[in-house]
Amino acid sequence: MGIMVREFERLYVHVPFCVRKCLYCGFFSEVLSGDDDVEMYLSCLEREFEAYALRCGEILSVYIGGGTPSSLSADQLGRLFELVRGNFELSRDVEVTVEANPDTLTGEKVGLIWGFAGRVSLGVQSFSCEFCRRIGRDVPEGSAERALEMLCGAEGRGDISCDLIYALPGQGLEDFGEDLEKLVSYPVSHISTYSLTLEEEALLKGDAFSVDERGGNDEDASMMEFCREYLEGRGFLMYEVSNYARPGHESRHNLGVWLGGTYLGCGPSAASFDGVDRWQNVRGLDLWVSGGSPEPDKISADSRAREIFAMGLRTVAGWDRALLVERTGLCWEVLLEELRPLIAEGLMVSDRGRIGCSRKGLMLWNELAERIIL
Numbered sequence: 001m002g003i004m005v006r007e008f009e010r011l012y013v014h015v016p017f018c019v020r021k022c023l024y025c026g027f028f029s030e031v032l033s034g035d036d037d038v039e040m041y042l043s044c045l046e047r048e049f050e051a052y053a054l055r056c057g058e059i060l061s062v063y064i065g066g067g068t069p070s071s072l073s074a075d076q077l078g079r080l081f082e083l084v085r086g087n088f089e090l091s092r093d094v095e096v097t098v099e100a101n102p103d104t105l106t107g108e109k110v111g112l113i114w115g116f117a118g119r120v121s122l123g124v125q126s127f128s129c130e131f132c133r134r135i136g137r138d139v140p141e142g143s144a145e146r147a148l149e150m151l152c153g154a155e156g157r158g159d160i161s162c163d164l165i166y167a168l169p170g171q172g173l174e175d176f177g178e179d180l181e182k183l184v185s186y187p188v189s190h191i192s193t194y195s196l197t198l199e200e201e202a203l204l205k206g207d208a209f210s211v212d213e214r215g216g217n218d219e220d221a222s223m224m225e226f227c228r229e230y231l232e233g234r235g236f237l238m239y240e241v242s243n244y245a246r247p248g249h250e251s252r253h254n255l256g257v258w259l260g261g262t263y264l265g266c267g268p269s270a271a272s273f274d275g276v277d278r279w280q281n282v283r284g285l286d287l288w289v290s291g292g293s294p295e296p297d298k299i300s301a302d303s304r305a306r307e308i309f310a311m312g313l314r315t316v317a318g319w320d321r322a323l324l325v326e327r328t329g330l331c332w333e334v335l336l337e338e339l340r341p342l343i344a345e346g347l348m349v350s351d352r353g354r355i356g357c358s359r360k361g362l363m364l365w366n367e368l369a370e371r372i373i374l
């Protein structure tokens with residue numbers, strides 16, 4: 001059975017504004033320069049919602065990311081939320097996530113966000129102002145703590161997820177341990193941890209620090225291992241290469257995307273997937289506003305199937321046979337035969353109708369994905 005075009009079941013909205021540009025940033029965003037750009041953005045977003053709403057089924061999850069959604073004013077955020085509510089049919093137990101950065105949150109915005117979303121994803125990166133400064137995030141001292149206190153103390157609060165970056169320039173295991181310790185002292189239910197990617201490192205190199213200050217892959221691996229042990233000892237389970245959650249608090253949106261679910265991406269640079277094809281909106285606010293055509297990601301059906309399969313291997317649970325066949329059209333028996341060497345090397349495991357990475361395979365997911373995608 002081949003894969004088919006399906007209705008969009010998830011919605012991603014890209015808010016393309018930030019208050020400053022972090023040195024390592026590879027996402028598309030522009031430094032917020034005034035209300036006019038936001039007004040233009042909101043009216044074009046409405047048109048994009050209207051154009052695609054009919055291709056959507058009941059929306060299972062909404063993810064408002066960026067950029068920095070919380071850089072919008074309370075009034076603008078409220079209008080954005082109304083546009084989502086007014087244009088899509090949200091499922092009764094829809095999971096709604098809004099990304100925020102600590103220094104742009106206010107009590108008013110927190111109230112609005114909790115009135116709309118059940119999850120907030122807060123970009124802490126590090127509690128240390130010095131490490132943040134080294135990657136171009138000049139946040140005022142104590143802003144992450146203040147944002148967490150506001151989010152935790154607000155009425156009607158939902159799940160709080162935080163991002164941390166490790167292996168920052170000059171950062172040792174002990175410094176990272178301090179970030180983890182402080183983070184778990186708050187009632188957060190989800191933690192995403194990333195090391196700077198090679199691409200991000202390259203962006204950094206030109207500016208703030210020498211490459212020698214940044215440890216290599218071995219250091220990343222030991223920090224990842226340390227992080228897993230630390231968080232698993234405090235009630236968080238690793239459920240994806242970079243993500244930990246208290247049981248039942250995993251990101252349903254991201255799980256859906258990793259396992260070949262369909263999603264509509266709106267806003268500049270947002271990507272969409274309809275079950276067969278993937279495409280990306282133009283990277284540029286002006287280009288997007290003036291109707292620039294999305295860029296198709298044209299690959300063969302076999303490459304798409306392998307790409308979906310490899311993405312699902314980021315999850316600790318891996319693939320269930322029926323879902324894998326439905327989402328990729330791959331033949332289970334042929335695939336198992338092909339994966340024999342990876343299983344023999346201890347990178348993958350197959351058991352009772354499931355296939356996934358071993359612990360070692362998860363640590364080496366990048367290399368493993370390259371071997372699967374060919």
Ligand code: SF4
Nearest residue numbers: 018021022025066067
């Ligand atoms: S806040 Fe996020 S999106 Fe904005 S510049 Fe920094 S890393 Fe990029």
